[in-house]
Amino acid sequence: MHYISAEGLTKSFGVTPLFQNISFNINEGDKIALIARNGVGKSTLLRILAGSETVDEGKLWINKEVTVALFEQDPKFDEAxxxxxxxxxxxxxxxxxxxxxxxxxxxxxxxxxxxxxxxxxxxxxxxxxxxxxxxxxxxxxxxxxxIVSELSGGQRKRVALAKTLIDIGFEHKHTLLMMDEPTNHLDVEMIEWLEHYLNQENVTLLLVTHDRYFLDAVCSEIWELERSNMYVYKGDYENYIEKKAARLESENASIDKAKNEYRKELEWMRKQPKARTTKSKSRQDNFYEVEAKAKQKIADAQMQLGVKMSRLGGKVAELKKVYKSYGDKPILKGFDYTFSKGERIGIIGKNGVGKSTFLNILQGLEQPDSGKVNLGDTVIFGNFSQLGLVIKDNLRVIEYVKTFAESFPLAKGGSLSAAQFLELFLFPPEKQYTYLNSLSGGEKKRLQLLTILFRNPNFLILDEPTNDLDLPTLAVLENFLSEYQGCLLIVSHDRYFMDRLVDHLFVFEGDGVVRDFPGNYTQYRLEEKQNEAKKVVAEAKPVIQQSNSNQPPMRVDSKRKPSYKEKREFEMLEKELAALEAEKQQLEQQLGNADAPYDQITLWSNRIGDIANEINAKEMRWLELSEMM
Structure with missing residues (x-):
């Protein structure tokens, strides 16, 4: 079923277009990831499709039978x-x-x-x-x-996500679900569940995300907004990277050819007399076309992070028998660790187990209840925190940066002015005079990173650094961090980011226990799932009660009794399974009719597939409930 058609869409804010003359189609069952740099118009395009914004030019058609649902980064609630x-x-x-x-x-x-x-x-x-x-x-x-107004930012995002998923589950089946960074503020278990849920629900999806594992698990097509155009790539993120590199190479070759032609045509133009013939006028018009192509700049702009790092001595940091509690809640119980130069450690654990407290204790921002924290004399921390920038909204970007320094030292010697350094962080001259409160979330994150790195830190602490950063910027940040010679401590729910950068993990398990796991994030999750599977098998075995009497051993039945609701659900499932089986048999008989039209046969076949999925799901639930009966 055809959901959406767009032809020649153009949208601008001020003089610069976000996107220009883009066309696309969305069909039932499509799962599309939309990626671009911050500020290029990803969120704006989603709002246009949702009907909350309009285009400047172009035609947009949405099937009347389709409901468009949008999950936004900044969810709207009735606060009271x-x-x-x-x-x-x-x-x-x-x-x-x-x-x-x-x-x-x-x-x-x-x-x-x-x-x-x-x-x-x-x-x-x-x-x-x-x-x-x-x-x-x-x-x-x-x-x-x-009350919603009393919720934290992460709680608000989860409530908004639940509201969206419940709404689309309740609506009729023709729904286009659009999601803008749905994995922000979700832990890994939640992200993995959401991946499974979106695949099981067979929804039609248009997704903006920086989580590349999530993207690969859910989407089969990637759209990229770049230089006002849209490029479409079939397949996963790796395929997108390969195809984009080939496209840029081809376009650069085309521009080089145009530059050679431009030089020849420019020489011809200069030799022409003022009165031109029709033939020379045609060549003149062609010259301006060649000139425009030759002057294109399509180099994939990247954030250059050649920042000088302060020398890190032999002694980095040592924590000895560190204890910390809040009331009756232990955070650290005798934590011991000596950091080495160049260590790359990931920190994981549920919210509230003490990750942020640990980082604060390490930096001397909080004091432990007991124990010692010894830091090397040369250690300079760079703390990329979730709190973001502490800014005054009436400052422009260039003014804000100059409050820290007028120039910045580089790794290869020399220095850059504040304006030059901002350009390396993808803030062109016109953007440097933008007020801070006009920046997007990703631009503020990029500016925050700039202000941290110019201090030449040799011990970087990154607390959820991937939130609000676009994929191109993330890729460059990862490349920089992979070559970074100092120490790295990373707190992140981005599995791809962690897998690429960390050597081992501090796993905060709660109750003050911190486990040093020798591997990356994916390896840890695999071990966890294996342990969970073993636990399920062990719990499924009958428990034998030991007795010294002559009575035979008795099996202890630890099953909980079903609730009234579960009994009713069990009864309903039996009826529903019978009805689905009957409908399936009827459709299979109808498919045997050789005279049936092709379109009808396709509908019947699709329905049989849907019924099979429903039967499988309901049978699993029936088996689960039958164990309680």
Missing amino acids: KTVLENIFHTAHPVMDAIRQYEDAEESNDGHLIAAAITRMDELGAWNFEAKVKQILGKLNIHHLQN
Whole structure:
């Protein structure tokens, strides 16, 4: 089914176009990643497709049967209402019933729960409620009565994501889901679950993300906005990198050819008399076309990070028997470690286990309860924190940078002025006189990185550095960090970024325990999954009660009893499976009709595939519930 057609779309803010004369199509089942540098118009294009912004020129057609859902980086809520009220905002009997049921469960009022269960039964809402429970549970959203205005930034993003996923699950099946950086503020387990969910739901997807593993797991096509144009690449991120390199090489060769022709034509133009013939006028017009092509600049602009690093002595940092607690909550229990020159360590763990506290203790920003932290005399920290820039909005970019220094030393000697250094960080002269509050999130991150690196740090601490950075900038940052000679400590949920840069991990397991894992992020996740699988197998074995009497050993049944809702779900599943099997058999008989039109046969075949997936999912759930009965 055809969802969207766009022809000749153009959008500008001021004189500079974000994109110009771009055309594309989106069909049912497409899974597309949209990538570009910050400020090129990714988010703007999503808002245009969602109907919240308009184009300057071009035609946009959206199928009337298609619902367009947009998950934005800065989600909008009714701030005075609860999480529950914001998530279940749609006025529909089923959504109302689920909202009342969730509300009753939180209140723990038996009468309200009984009334809510009756209403759920009447509307047959249990299947959708089970999906809602899964989404809320996996995104760690539990306190539904909290007021949205009191939530942290990460909590707001997760609530907005849950709201979007529940909305598209409730809408009819023809939905285009557009997501702008959905993995920001999600831990790895949540990201892996979201990958699986989006693949299982068979949604049509247009995605903006900097997470390359997530991109490869979910998308099969990449669109790139560059120099006002759109380029389409089929396949994964690696294929995109290869194809883009080949395209740039071809375009550069074409420009070199145009430059040679331009030199010849320029010499001819200078020799021409003022009165030109029709033939010479035609050649003159061609000259201006060749000139425009010859003067193109398509070199893939990159952030050059040839920054001088202060010398790092033999002694770096040593932590001896460090203890730290907040009340009854231990953060570190006797932590011991000696850092070596050039170490590259990743830090992982759930929120609230003490990662940020550890970084602060290392830098001397917080004091441990006991133990010692000894730093080498030559250590200079560069702290890229999640707090971002501390700025005054009435300053321009160039003025802000000059508050730190007028010039910056380079690794190969010499120095650059503040303006020159800004250009290396992809801030052209016209951008340098922009006010700080007008910068995008990614541009502010890039500026934050600049202000850290010019101090010549030899011990870099990067706390979620990939959030809000575009993929081209990330690739250059990774290249710089891979050659960086100082120490690196990285806190990140970006698996690709961590895998490329770290040698081992500090795993904060909670209760003050920090494990030194000898490997990268992916290796750690594989070990975790293997351990989980072993645990499941061990728990599945019957437990034998030991006894000294002559009685035979008894099996201890540790099964929990099913709730009323689970019993009802079990009964409904049996009926639904029977109905699906009957529909499948009927469709298979219809497919045997040789006279049926091709379009109808295609629809029947697709429906049989959908039914098979539904049967598999419901059978798994039936087996899970049958263990409790």
